[in-house]
Amino acid sequence: MTDCTAGALEMSVFPFMVFLFFTNELVLVSSETAELPSSITALSGSCVQIPCTFEVPEDVLKNAERIFGLWIKHDHAFNKQGSLVVYNGSTNISKGFSHIEITGNLSQRECTTVFYDVMNNHSDNYYFRVEIKPQDWKYSYQNPINIFVSASPQPLIFKPTDLKAVMEETTVSLSCSAEAPCPKQPPTISWSNIPESAHITTQLQEKPDKTQSVFSNMTFKASYMDHRKNISCTATYPRKTSEDSTVETTVLQVLFSPKETHITINQSTSVSVGTNVTLTCKSKANPSNNMIFSWHKRGQDNQLDLGEQLIFTVNRSSGGWYFCIAKNEHGTQMSKEIQLIMEGSVSSLDQSLIIGCVVGVSAILLTFLLITLFLRVQRVKASTIMETDVSDQGQEKQVETIYANGGFVSGEELEMPKDENDIVHYGEIDFSTPQTKIPTVQGSGQETVYAEVRGPGKEMNQD
Missing domain, CATH: 2.60.40.10 (Immunoglobulins)
Structure with missing residues (x-):
């Protein structure tokens, strides 16, 4: 299309033709x-x-x-x-x-x-x-x-804009988009305080007016650990200025039942009679302003009290295991038990240790005694075998044992005949009168003579 000045000049020279051309050009302009x-x-x-x-x-x-x-x-x-x-x-x-x-x-x-x-x-x-x-x-x-x-990047579009509290284990989807006026140099989108289960996708998208933006979507399952997290989305533009990014933030609200319920005590768990004890039940939950705490003791059916704290003066029956239960509109959770030990008393754990030690020592002693008895029996058997003629050729003879006046003399202490010509004689010994001479030994050949032994003051009849 020619400009208006050229069109006016051409109209003055060729009025009809230019008019038609100008009229045709106007149609083009309008269409x-x-x-x-x-x-x-x-x-x-x-x-x-x-x-x-x-x-x-x-x-x-x-x-x-x-x-x-x-x-x-x-x-x-x-x-x-x-x-x-x-x-x-x-x-x-x-x-x-x-x-x-x-x-x-x-x-x-x-x-x-x-x-x-x-x-x-x-x-x-x-x-x-x-x-x-x-x-x-x-x-x-x-x-x-x-x-x-x-001079500054346009604000991010963060959705949902009115993020309400969500129930735990619910799938949450957050999106963040930043204008990309130059798709050849698009902004980079990053997230902070990302939940552990989060999955993030980011892509360049074309809008209805053909301009483009960077779109990032994050989905995750809400956990009680994500409660009150400041989840933010940041778009950073590649340019040589100090103001190269823009940020949007949302605070995540998660509804959940009591978690991490536990008991704290104002002093040591070892207490004495007359001591004032305060037990406190701690728990995380949302909502938490209407939580109910109940106190219990192992072995007792009835609850001890209601409230975040249990305060009492220790008496002789106060020892034992205590626990609390936290409850809100979404559920309940019981704490771990805490043991209150009376000073001077032995706890069940100590009793178990003592019993275990006693049983262990007893077992060791019993084993030692059994081994000793076994060894003695073996020695007795060996001694009996040595005193018995076990040779098939008759090279060893059994030696009788002589008992005199309650004394014991073993066969090994007697001198055995050196050869077959040696003769063993038994003589008569009289203890009634002093003896200055050695009794005469009688006997001949291979016969053995048995003599009567008399003690002082008493006679024994000969068989």
């Missing part, structure tokens, strides 16, 4: 449009991508040999005073920008363009213009896009 967002926010120090498509008559495009795209700042008129051609595709020259690149395929009616190194003074309306050769078809589309350059 052809470019599809692009009405506005876009760019981030200073970064780039901005403008999604763009345009309309052109099919016969013009079909016979095109060369197609050029142009971008005009402030006004759509190509040569109007005040307007500025910031990019001319026919010469590939950029003005006011370090670099501008049309990434769309113009032959496919695509005019998507990237403006690099956008600065605050670049905020304005921009118009797209196309020129087609050899038909010399030129047209400036009159619907502009307004580029607004901001």
